[in-house]
Amino acid sequence: MITAGIDIGSISTKAAVLSDGKLLGTRLIFTGYNAEAAGRTVFEELLKDLGLERQAVRRLISTGYGRNSVKFVDKAVTEITCHGAGAHYLDPGVRSIIDIGGQDSKVIVIDEKGKVKNFAMNDKCAAGTGRFLEVMARALEVDLEVFGNLSLEARSPSRISSLCTVFAESEVISLISRGEHRENIIAGIHESIAARVAAMANRVGMVPPVVMTGGVAKNTGVVKALEKKLGMTIRVSEYAQVNGAIGAAVLAMSIK
């Protein structure tokens, strides 16, 4: 049976297709203004890639912030449950997930079957999320792609103490004007994210092995800062960013 998952996030929209539990392919586009259109487009594009007809997909689940805006799916499931299922599918040994997406960061603890045992999410503020990194990259005039690697060259990371994206941005700007090295500022930003996630990890009782998912998992600087702060290794799969969509496709297999 062919199943699919669509993960409509605040920044990017992802799709994944499975055939009898085997991953056939994934695709990612920017969400933009219209969540419904993004969901439809990414799904159609992926079907085209795979040479599949719409009718071939028997079950379809949507997830992410735009999960309820698409009506052509069988069910909408939250990204928390989907990330649990996706991480378990890709790496059955995993017990905890750190997911940092566009506007949310979360720590999810799962059982040996991939079911969510507990989770914690960031508070209302967007600090420590993908959007936060975007704002910081813009302030520092650094391409987000090289942001992560640059921080690895830092000698002494700056201290970013603000808990708010807007205030953190002004803190960064004052560091720039003081002539602080870019690498140090970026490393400081990553450490501030790691500190926030570590607080959530403690709250929720995170257990290893840990995998990191979501777009921010591509940022090696954040991953390293997290490993240092938590004192454990963090696995990052090549499918980190589409993990939620894969999880949705996995869960779609059990829809009756």
Add this chain to the structure above:
Amino acid sequence: MTEHKKTKSMSLFREILLFLLSRVRRFLLHFKKHRKMKDILTVYYMEAKSARVSGRKVAWITSGGPVEPLIAMDVIPVYPENHGAMIGASKMGAGLCETSEAMGYSSDLCSYARSDIACATVNGGPIGGLPRPDMLVCCNNICGTVLKWYEVQARYFNVPLFIFDTPFCHTGFSEEVRRYVRRQLDEYVLFLEEACGRKMDHGRLSNVGKLSLEAQRLWQAVLDTTVNRPAPMSAFDAFYHLALIVTLRGTREAVDYYRRLLERMKDRVAKGIGAIPDEKYRLLWDNIPVWHRTRWLSEKFASHNACLVADTYTSAWCGSMKYIDENNFFDSMAEAYTRIYLNIGVDEMARTVLAMVDKYDVDGIVMHSNRSCKPYSLGQYDIAKVVEKERGIPSLIIEADMVDDRSFSESQVATRIDAFMEMIKASKQ
């Protein structure tokens, strides 16, 4: 006539009209067998707003304050916090909070305080402001903010303020505390006698105490009907029916209302009628309601077949009954008003929550981390951990504010609730 005098006589004219209208409404209410909360509260506010005409005094009092002596002195108690809840429920919170911020109050200040302080100056809000107080009674058993808040209002209205200080019970209750609080009760009576110009009738106070206790017992009995499956009412219904146990406990009216409500709930239980169409999951609510989103939250949980069957908030008005001596209400008030839910340590709070988890047989706890109410929100993570460890029951913490809807993100809260319910459903499979 000067402009000022004109407005004053206009307002007196309005109050006389209101007074006459309140007498008519009270008379009509008398013949109603099933008195509605809305009708009772309308008459209550009309009477309070025309107190100048009827010659009665009005006292503003904190929600956890000892109201019985006021009732015994025929003073009309008015609750700025209850007013705050009305402001929140009518979605006027953000506007009034902005007004108070423009006056110079910090946005970190409690939104009940902010909206009340703003309302006093503009006579705004859902009922055009509260009636002017003749005195203020502030009991700090619910929080410390009320001290400064009431001081501000005492200065603004230029009326006497009585502060009733109930020391925080970190681990227990001592004889020293009992004596300290008990002596303040005498001072409280003296304060009222001076403000009203006559002596307290202690026989009457004792009767008011009996009625208060009776109303509390009935309220607890109403809340306990939700031990049944399906629960005949939800916490959202309790948030509504709560108004009288807060504002009119100690009156016959409150006793009658809850007696009838109890009958209605028992009838629903007998007929198997639930608060939601298909109750599958039972949850416990913690903290003050998100007044501006009660309907949305209620529908959100109902869409998951989840009923919030109990809460730590509405039960707080009958939670210290065990300390009340029916035959010596006045003396025992000292302990009862000091040992309320918000004035005890986190360990005891956790024990209370555990007892509720067992009693109402819930599958999870929903905690409102209330930006406005620090004493209520502090310790929630610890309580969640205790419940998880002792009973294996998960908790969800949602961030919001009871009145100020600028501190609420619907899609974020929706995702947290949906994920929490998916987790509970999966664990029950």
